[in-house]
Amino acid sequence: MSKSNTLLNKLKAFKEGLSEEEQQAFSGMVELAAKTAEELSEEDLSRVGGAAFTLNPIAKTQSSHNLIYKTQSSHALLFDPAVLTIKRLTTLR
Amino acid sequence: MALDDTAAFFQLKELLGIAAGGIPNNGTLPTEPGLLGGFRLAQAALYELRQGRKNLREDGILYKGRPAFMTDDLLQAMQREMEEQQQTAIRDRWQQFLARSGPVVQSVADHPALRAMIDDLVGPVQQHAEITCLFYDAVGAEIRPHVDVDQFSVNANVLVSHTAASRRESEFVLYPVEGEPRRLHFEPGELILFYADCIVHARTPIAEGEKVRAVSIGFRPHNELHYDEV
Numbered sequence: 001m002s003k004s005n006t007l008l009n010k011l012k013a014f015k016e017g018l019s020e021e022e023q024q025a026f027s028g029m030v031e032l033a034a035k036t037a038e039e040l041s042e043e044d045l046s047r048v049g050g051a052a053f054t055l056n057p058i059a060k061t062q063s064s065h066n067l068i069y070k071t072q073s074s075h076a077l078l079f080d081p082a083v084l085t086i087k088r089l090t091t092l093r
Numbered sequence: 094m095a096l097d098d099t100a101a102f103f104q105l106k107e108l109l110g111i112a113a114g115g116i117p118n119n120g121t122l123p124t125e126p127g128l129l130g131g132f133r134l135a136q137a138a139l140y141e142l143r144q145g146r147k148n149l150r151e152d153g154i155l156y157k158g159r160p161a162f163m164t165d166d167l168l169q170a171m172q173r174e175m176e177e178q179q180q181t182a183i184r185d186r187w188q189q190f191l192a193r194s195g196p197v198v199q200s201v202a203d204h205p206a207l208r209a210m211i212d213d214l215v216g217p218v219q220q221h222a223e224i225t226c227l228f229y230d231a232v233g234a235e236i237r238p239h240v241d242v243d244q245f246s247v248n249a250n251v252l253v254s255h256t257a258a259s260r261r262e263s264e265f266v267l268y269p270v271e272g273e274p275r276r277l278h279f280e281p282g283e284l285i286l287f288y289a290d291c292i293v294h295a296r297t298p299i300a301e302g303e304k305v306r307a308v309s310i311g312f313r314p315h316n317e318l319h320y321d322e323v
Contacts, residue, residue, distance in 0.1 A: 022134075025134040028127035028134070029132070032132060033108060033135075035115040036111045036112065
């Protein structure tokens with residue numbers, strides 16, 4: 001089982017134990033995350049496809065696992081395990 | 094929820110940070126109740142992941158002001174160095190440009206007075222500091238609401254310059270775990286020291302004729318869970 005699936009399963013179990021009000025907040029959080037993940041994917045794709053894109057030697061030192069690079073903010077990139085988890089989580093809304 | 098491994102800890106942190114990024118970057122909170130509840134949940138969970146830190150308050154701020162070591166000469170040297178470093182800057186998301194530090198900025202990161210301040214407010218941190226020089230020139234350049242990666246757990250963010258053709262529009266906004274977002278005003282040379290990996294923050298978009306130069310210096314407290322120390 002992948003690590004992101006492990007977290008997903010934990011979150012599923014976590015959600016099942018929430019009150020109705022808490023579940024609404026959880027759903028709102030997943031909705032926000034899905035929105036951001038989509039925007040980040042579009043932003044990253046536009047940069048990767050554009051002439052302005054350069055492999056970032058600074059940011060490479062700030063990340064140990066990304067396919068492209070990661071910046072100071074913790075916004076995830078395409079294919080990041082957290083993004084994949086969010087995409088699966090949207091089924092829990 | 095039990096987090097029994099480091100990978101899950103940081104995946105959850107990243108997921109929460111992404112959720113926090115779903116709100117508009119205008120210094121306000123979501124008005125739709127479901128989204129507001131979701132944002133508050135993400136904030137509370139991010140905070141809880143790092144609860145127990147020394148001096149951690151709901152706004153994450155440890156210090157804000159112009160420290161005595163930030164003399165006019167030092168500030169001007171930083172401004173000159175950043176102009177040179179800009180030639181090597183690369184584009185990051187949302188038209189923010191990043192460059193490595195030069196020796197002057199490095200000397201700020203290593204400054205004994207800054208280190209003593211951090212030691213006093215945070216406790217012992219690792220010797221190595223991550224440094225990023227930030228450039229916002231283009232109209233609309235911004236950094237949306239986010240929390241920082243682990244290397245910037247404690248962030249000393251220095252405003253090096255902020256110029257505008259007329260009025261300064263872009264602001265540094267910090268989102269306390271409870272209460273309204275705080276729009277923080279800085280003059281060049283001032284810095285904010287805060288727990289950036291658990292408190293949501295942003296820079297709102299740059300207006301026509303406006304330019305911002307800032308330096309972000311990241312520290313990691315000793316005796317904490319860190320991403321690459323598993």
